[in-house]
Amino acid sequence: MDYQVIKVKEDVLQENSKRADELRKYLKSKGVYMINVMASPGSGKTTLLVNIINKLKNKYRIGVMEADIDGEVDAKRINELTGVKTIQIHTSGACHLTAQMTHDAINEFGVDNIDLLFLENVGNLVCPAEFDTGSNINMMLLSVPEGDDKPLKYPLMFEVSKIAVITKIDTAEIFDFNYERCEQNIHKRNPDAKVFKVSALNDQGTDELVKYLESIIE
Amino acid sequence: MDYQVIKVKEDVLQENSKRADELRKYLKSKGVYMINVMASPGSGKTTLLVNIINKLKNKYRIGVMEADIDGEVDAKRINELTGVKTIQIHTSGACHLTAQMTHDAINEFGVDNIDLLFLENVGNLVCPAEFDTGSNINMMLLSVPEGDDKPLKYPLMFEVSKIAVITKIDTAEIFDFNYERCEQNIHKRNPDAKVFKVSALNDQGTDELVKYLESIIE
Numbered sequence: 001m002d003y004q005v006i007k008v009k010e011d012v013l014q015e016n017s018k019r020a021d022e023l024r025k026y027l028k029s030k031g032v033y034m035i036n037v038m039a040s041p042g043s044g045k046t047t048l049l050v051n052i053i054n055k056l057k058n059k060y061r062i063g064v065m066e067a068d069i070d071g072e073v074d075a076k077r078i079n080e081l082t083g084v085k086t087i088q089i090h091t092s093g094a095c096h097l098t099a100q101m102t103h104d105a106i107n108e109f110g111v112d113n114i115d116l117l118f119l120e121n122v123g124n125l126v127c128p129a130e131f132d133t134g135s136n137i138n139m140m141l142l143s144v145p146e147g148d149d150k151p152l153k154y155p156l157m158f159e160v161s162k163i164a165v166i167t168k169i170d171t172a173e174i175f176d177f178n179y180e181r182c183e184q185n186i187h188k189r190n191p192d193a194k195v196f197k198v199s200a201l202n203d204q205g206t207d208e209l210v211k212y213l214e215s216i217i218e
Numbered sequence: 219m220d221y222q223v224i225k226v227k228e229d230v231l232q233e234n235s236k237r238a239d240e241l242r243k244y245l246k247s248k249g250v251y252m253i254n255v256m257a258s259p260g261s262g263k264t265t266l267l268v269n270i271i272n273k274l275k276n277k278y279r280i281g282v283m284e285a286d287i288d289g290e291v292d293a294k295r296i297n298e299l300t301g302v303k304t305i306q307i308h309t310s311g312a313c314h315l316t317a318q319m320t321h322d323a324i325n326e327f328g329v330d331n332i333d334l335l336f337l338e339n340v341g342n343l344v345c346p347a348e349f350d351t352g353s354n355i356n357m358m359l360l361s362v363p364e365g366d367d368k369p370l371k372y373p374l375m376f377e378v379s380k381i382a383v384i385t386k387i388d389t390a391e392i393f394d395f396n397y398e399r400c401e402q403n404i405h406k407r408n409p410d411a412k413v414f415k416v417s418a419l420n421d422q423g424t425d426e427l428v429k430y431l432e433s434i435i436e
Binding site (some may be wrong): 040041042043068069070073093095122123124125126127143145147149150152153154155156165168170171174175218 | 258259260261286287288289291311313340341342343344345361363364365367368370371372373374386388389392395
């Protein structure tokens with residue numbers, strides 16, 4: 001049974017990479033840059049997106065695809081607070097998005113009038129990291145309340161993310177969080193990772209992140 | 219491909235349930251009660267365990283199995299702060315524990331002198347809920363910083379957990395967390411769930427949880 005599972009998983013991942021490459025080509029042909037946003041549940045993905053979208057929306061035509069196992073609170077919130085085009089994807093219980101699921105959602109969403117597409121993945125620090133969604137870049141969030149040791153315990157998420165955003169820094173005083181140790185832990189997993197520190201609620205540090213995003217969006 | 223994946227998953231879950239039942243029988247024969255602890259990364263599983271183990275250890279011979287994808291900070295911490303027998307399980311990248319993995323770990327650990335066994339599952343609010351580990355009961359944690367809407371987004375975790383512990387209540391002032399709404403959301407998923415509110419660091423609310431655990435441990 002174990003062998004069968006591993007074999008199927010290898011096939012699935014290989015097939016997924018192929019589909020992801022196809023999707024990236026398609027998005028390029030449509031002039032769309034896609035950012036895959038990943039993090040644990042409750043680490044502040046939606047709040048950060050609202051903040052940076054409001055800073056980017058005069059420059060780019062933005063779309064947001066919100067993936068959750070159930071519920072649609074996030075899609076509603078993003079749309080209400082930014083006015084940009086949003087859809088909610090339900091994963092039918094799945095713990096991550098595949099490239100195929102992302103492609104299907106994009107087909108439904110329509111990207112004719114979109115330059116910049118944010119994909120908010122399922123809240124999960126493990127599985128989404130295994131599946132290339134077809135995005136141009138992965139941006140992961142780690143919130144201060146989660147602790148600075150997370151890169152040690154969830155290696156793959158940090159390895160595959162070019163951007164690591166430490167969120168909720170306004171709460172650092174009440175949590176035992178060491179930025180220096182955290183950055184060291186992140187760079188152990190990915191020496192090239194760009195690390196940002198933000199409080200999206202207090203609008204701290206998000207200008208730097210927005211500036212960086214503007215520099216990489218093609 | 220999709221059908222194949224679903225079929226394999228069904229087989230895996232069916233096989234897993236069988237193994238879980240076998241493991242429960244084995245543990246019963248050894249006089250061991252096992253509690254499976256699940257939550258997102260950084261929601262305070264280890265801190266809560268340290269607190270309640272120190273309250274329970276004079277009454278029970280306790281063991282702790284810590285599962286992580288990588289790292290061994292938790293096992294060390296539990297052992298240093300409670301003195302009870304602890305091992306670290308590495309899941310080789312897997313996002314959850316199966317009954318078979320749990321059984322293998324128990325065989326290595328040895329439960330001859332154990333009455334109460336805590337299994338700290340991988341930090342993940344999705345996948346661990348799908349796999350019966352062979353435990354007697356599931357205890358899930360939701361930390362205040364994660365937000366009161368999580369039962370809406372991660373239904374299965376709340377459905378399969380008889381005990382739901384809201385942690386880090388000492389931080390409620392700075393987060394927009396509504397206990398009443400959270401409890402309603404939890405009971406929508408599982409009307410029989412016992413909900414506790416604790417701050418393990420400040421030793422708030424853990425006596426009630428300990429009392430409840432003492433009432434159910436066989």
